[in-house]
Amino acid sequence: MNSQELIKATSKRQSALGTLLEQMDIPEFRRDTTKITNVRWLARNLAIQNGKHPMFKTSMGLIRWLLKEGWIDTSHIGA
Numbered sequence: 001m002n003s004q005e006l007i008k009a010t011s012k013r014q015s016a017l018g019t020l021l022e023q024m025d026i027p028e029f030r031r032d033t034t035k036i037t038n039v040r041w042l043a044r045n046l047a048i049q050n051g052k053h054p055m056f057k058t059s060m061g062l063i064r065w066l067l068k069e070g071w072i073d074t075s076h077i078g079a
Contacts, residue, residue, distance in 0.1 A: 010066065017062040024059070025049040039066050 001009070014033040021031045026046070030038050043063050050056050 006069070010069070013062050013065055017059060017066070020055050020059045020062070023055065024053055033066070039063055043067060 017033045018031060021033070021042075024046070026042070026049075030041055032038050033042075043060075046059060046063070047056065050059075053059075
């Protein structure tokens with residue numbers, strides 16, 4: 001995957017994760033998935049209040065992908 005494809009894939013996954021997080025019990029400021037600190041926080045804490053949410057596993061899959069595939073800061077792109 002070249003860098004443009006990775007940026008596009010990252011943006012899509014950040015957007016999808018943001019949509020899922022709107023349905024969950026998450027502090028508002030932690031919903032910004034363009035910040036790596038928030039994604040790391042979500043990886044550690046999402047299950048605490050949302051472990052039984054129907055979209056929990058999907059959300060964790062997106063979080064793991066974002067962390068595993070390497071981080072690309074897309075905040076300057078308007079993701």
